[in-house]
Amino acid sequence: MRELPVAGRPPAERADAALNRRRILRAAAEVIAARGPAAVSMDEVARAAGVGVGTVYRRFGDRARLVYAVIDDRERDFQDAFIHGPPPLGPGAAPPERLRAFLHALADRTEAQAELLLMAEADPPGARFRDGSYALYHMHLAMLLARIRPGADTAYLADALLAPLAANLFLHQRRVRGMPLERVKAGLDALAGALIAAPEPS
Amino acid sequence: MRELPVAGRPPAERADAALNRRRILRAAAEVIAARGPAAVSMDEVARAAGVGVGTVYRRFGDRARLVYAVIDDRERDFQDAFIHGPPPLGPGAAPPERLRAFLHALADRTEAQAELLLMAEADPPGARFRDGSYALYHMHLAMLLARIRPGADTAYLADALLAPLAANLFLHQRRVRGMPLERVKAGLDALAGALIAAPEPS
DNA sequence: CCACTAACCGGAAATGTCTCCGCATGACGT
């Protein structure tokens, strides 16, 4: 009897496919480093990786997903700094303190990867939210908020705290309006501080 | 002696140019109404308006600016409802009440124009913030916040309150996560409420 | 070792945005 295609996980990647994935990722990182994130075309990445464009799309599906793959690769260490690392970012500190530390760290990584994030978040409208890292940050924030303000709509508030760190707003504040990074962090502090200190809503 | 080109305002639009601007705006609105905002190409708008693509770009510069022109046209009345209209939206109500009313109204217009806003905000990364209406909302919000929390960085906080209403996040919450509109409004209330009720920061 | 199939590959083509530039024309001084 044939194995029924019960909806399990999709079959594992073939060996050549996995090799190409690594090649493409490497090539993308190189091209980005060489010519800046804005000047990168899929064609160029494909050529640098020695594959056809079709292959890039088959492996990554999307321009945004390719860029996110590069980003995730770079900030893997940040991602578990706030999950497993030492306080105040990691567990062990009081939730309000962790919340602030997390927002500051997030502002720093946004500053560091701003151009790249802009590319990734812009292209298909929902891109930012379907990427795994957004879900991770959202979950973490919601968890902290739940400890600070039980009973609040922490899922919504997590989105609301992440929203001002969207790359397009962040870059507009930094470059067009000329806000220093410290001011952005202070603003986030004010917002988070209000959430922490406010008495129960009527 | 020749008139020196002292940097004054750019010369007024020629009559034929103004006519084309109206034609294009009209055509854009029609095409959007007929086939949905997502299915609209500049080529198509140009054809419907009876002009060349070059003309569309000369008059509006950008896909996003064209779409914003359509949007602004539609919400002109909303824009002066909170400037000149009756309370609680317009002047006359207490700032906290006005703040809430404003956020609710903004959520409603985002709901109403969501697809259109998504188009407009997505295309060139900074589009949302360079449009005149963003500046208007930002200024209004900053003014209200200044009355509620003097001494705070109201310019930053205004951005932060506008950020969760970005079309891409809003649509993700509504469509992908299935949040009802009321929940979004309640979330905004919670955020604004915290800002209103919080004691002075340490 | 062989046959078979699902996954994979490459690059041409479809589609869309935006630029460029030769030609036309409205606005204005005389």
Added chain:
DNA sequence: ACGTCATGCGGAGACATTTCCGGTTAGTGG
């Protein structure tokens, strides 16, 4: 009226993303 010229017009073309499909190949069961 008429000459001058900045402004405007149109559409071909440069360039980018994404889809499609005919031919190839890795993995597997016998």
